[in-house]
Amino acid sequence: MDKLPSIDEPHLMEFLSGLLNTPSPTGFAQRAIDYIEKSLAEFSFIQVSRTRKGSLLAIWPGASNDAPRAVTAHADTLGAMVKEIKSNGRLKMSAIGGFVWNTVEGEGCTVFTSDGRHYRGSILLTEASSHVHGKHVAETKREDETLEVRLDALTSSASDTRGLGISVGDFIAFDPRLEITNGFVRSRHLDDKACVACVVAAIKSLSDAGLQPAQTTSFLFSNYEEVGHGAAAGIPSDVVELLAVDMAAVGEGQSSDEFHPSICVKDSGGPYHHSFSQKLRKLADEYEISYKVDIYPYYGSDGEAYWRAGGDVAVALIGPGIDASHNYERTHFQSLEGTTQWVAAYLLSEMMPGENS
Numbered sequence: 001m002d003k004l005p006s007i008d009e010p011h012l013m014e015f016l017s018g019l020l021n022t023p024s025p026t027g028f029a030q031r032a033i034d035y036i037e038k039s040l041a042e043f044s045f046i047q048v049s050r051t052r053k054g055s056l057l058a059i060w061p062g063a064s065n066d067a068p069r070a071v072t073a074h075a076d077t078l079g080a081m082v083k084e085i086k087s088n089g090r091l092k093m094s095a096i097g098g099f100v101w102n103t104v105e106g107e108g109c110t111v112f113t114s115d116g117r118h119y120r121g122s123i124l125l126t127e128a129s130s131h132v133h134g135k136h137v138a139e140t141k142r143e144d145e146t147l148e149v150r151l152d153a154l155t156s157s158a159s160d161t162r163g164l165g166i167s168v169g170d171f172i173a174f175d176p177r178l179e180i181t182n183g184f185v186r187s188r189h190l191d192d193k194a195c196v197a198c199v200v201a202a203i204k205s206l207s208d209a210g211l212q213p214a215q216t217t218s219f220l221f222s223n224y225e226e227v228g229h230g231a232a233a234g235i236p237s238d239v240v241e242l243l244a245v246d247m248a249a250v251g252e253g254q255s256s257d258e259f260h261p262s263i264c265v266k267d268s269g270g271p272y273h274h275s276f277s278q279k280l281r282k283l284a285d286e287y288e289i290s291y292k293v294d295i296y297p298y299y300g301s302d303g304e305a306y307w308r309a310g311g312d313v314a315v316a317l318i319g320p321g322i323d324a325s326h327n328y329e330r331t332h333f334q335s336l337e338g339t340t341q342w343v344a345a346y347l348l349s350e351m352m353p354g355e356n357s
């Protein structure tokens, strides 16, 4: 087995940092989609287009086209929308995606108005000060009614806030708070920006080495995954395999960790495609990519979104281990590197569907 082409590590980390710092809550992910599109422009052989739904489809012609493939990762993240402007001028939120309010309490945020302005603020309990509310602060259940956005703007009434141009339905992005130390990458929204970075890094590693994929490959950067239907549309209908690249869930009882890529063989949506998963495991073994095999108990992916939408393809899921997912997330560069290598190995693989089932 040939060696895999080398990965441009500085490029991977620079791309990832830029993407993490680009706000993209589901429904408002176009800035991240723009960012990815711009970075793919250096690969003149990749044909890029937008789906009507707003995701980015990048097609790289392969050495063969008799069993075309797709790889997907999502550009959208958790976030919120303005649900209501309160009489004190602060904002009540409606959550976008599956997270609990505790995980964003105290976080900085940006509110994007429909006329293009943006305001900074923070997410706080309605009764936040322990000097005023005592032990009540610890006891309050964190829910829609007990959290609000405090705007860093002069407002003390609903009409003041409306005067800022803020209205119901405006998007709220949570600060990523990115920090990179000793190979650890700590940030919100590594789900799934870490995987977008791995997929782009795999493309770049092949391209830098003058290689092309074994089969024509469509890369779908989806924009509605966190609400369950991201890749339900946008995968070309002749594709035979869909590799979803999304984070591995790390925690007690999980075999995944922050230092390896994982393959998920089952999640809330049931088992993934066995022979495709076996093929990926065999590839990893051949290239000496060490990985974990795992089951994620409360999890769904864009691969399953496509299956549910009627996609007749084999689906498998790999990705880097992310600690504290849908919270203040963290991974390690080793996990990103292994995931990138695995995607590159898959792109180069001649192995046909069902060959080792």
Ligand SMILES: [Zn+2]
Residues within 6 Å of the ligand: 074, 191, 192, 225, 246, 247
């Ligand atoms: Zn995800």
